[in-house]
Amino acid sequence: MPVKPNKQIDESLVKEKEAAFAEFIQRKGLKTTRQRNTIIATFFRMHGHVSVEELLNEVKKANPRIGYATVYRTLHLLVESGLVEERRFGDGLARYEGHSDVEHHDHMICLECGEIFEFYNPRLEALQEKLAEENDFQIYRHRLELYGACKDKEACAQRKRRKADQAVG
Amino acid sequence: MPVKPNKQIDESLVKEKEAAFAEFIQRKGLKTTRQRNTIIATFFRMHGHVSVEELLNEVKKANPRIGYATVYRTLHLLVESGLVEERRFGDGLARYEGHSDVEHHDHMICLECGEIFEFYNPRLEALQEKLAEENDFQIYRHRLELYGACKDKEACAQRKRRKADQAVG
DNA sequence: GTGGAATACGAAAACAGTTTTCAAAATCGA
């Protein structure tokens, strides 16, 4: 089971998403702007579960004049378009995730190094459906998060150091 | 499977918890106060997933001079004591849940009427453990939330009305 | 292309939930 999604950026996939967003914007009668293009181009080239601040930092490298408001607004549009999902892991801030090839997945969050792993298991999905059925409940969506720690302490510590370095730099 | 926990308040259980909290306070060298007593007595006699505002409203009936700050502070102590758990269901506010007889459970949240159902299934727990094991990950805790809708539309609509009434009253 | 209505931008203010501050009040061991 691949716990971590592919780290490589698939440029053609990014282009596809940019096109899909452009179409969404047009369909809604909204306008294409330099800032929105910068923001989505940046976002779709980032990995994993991106916070607004992380995204803004990257965006500012391309255009320092872009501010929080526009990033927030563009992220809302991305969510509305269905290309991106908003997630909250209880640290109080929203994180955004571009839909990867894997349609749906759950998360394991290491409380040591902060890494967020993704996984998917059909038996788990099926079991949830069954339980909902038994309770006369219809599931629209769900969220499952396993909080804990990597057993590979060495790799975990290394990730932790790397992230600490990033935060300083 | 009982989807809703017992609605009855077990007074002896409440007393037990009050005693446990008193012991925690003492052990930490803190002081017993009228306000804290009021707050925990109120909390442990409420059902389900209580927001700070809901709790404060109840508390004010016993002592209108108690404010947000004290409620927040007391809830933090309750969490620290291990008698209460904090949960967040994505609507931006924290909810607090006294540990019930059921040690652990997951949630189904109806997006129509807002009702939060509890459930527990050992196979689900076991499967999660197995998946974590396969990924060299150790689970400390987890959270599973099924968002959807009650299939019993009548009961659902009734709950919705009742809650709307409460909000006004 | 140009004009102009509609939309978007950025900075700053507003907002909601939560936390902290501070001076006055309450607790509790000596």
Next chain:
DNA sequence: TCGATTTTGAAAACTGTTTTCGTATTCCAC
């Protein structure tokens, strides 16, 4: 009861997010 320590409540501060408002940009009709 005294007095050091903790707690309280009101208000201010904080955090992440949303809205406001005046200016700038987009883009369709011409």
